[in-house]
Amino acid sequence: MTPLDRLLLEAVPVRPEPAVHSVWTQHEQDEHWDDLCRAVGTPGMKRPKRPAPSEEAA
Template identity: 60%
Template structure:
């Protein structure tokens, strides 16, 4: 008999597939949404909203903060 923790640790967690060309690029919005859906499905959480987007970083103007 296995414990709930042991069963959880045996589950496959979706990860981003490796690129065959050896490069690494930013995920497209579709890839992010698909990955988010896969993660929600893997942990049994409802997915009622889109993948949370990161806030854009402010442009670096090269000026030191005062």
């Protein structure tokens, strides 16, 4: 088997499928913000307004 034959038998890398991510609800975003604030020592800090994607369309 020639080096070219071996090379042609190798798997060709392909771009992976896009990752499927779930969209967080507004409640999940708020809970996450509260957890982050507690973790960095600023509990109760007001969260910037950024509605969940499903609520933007509504």
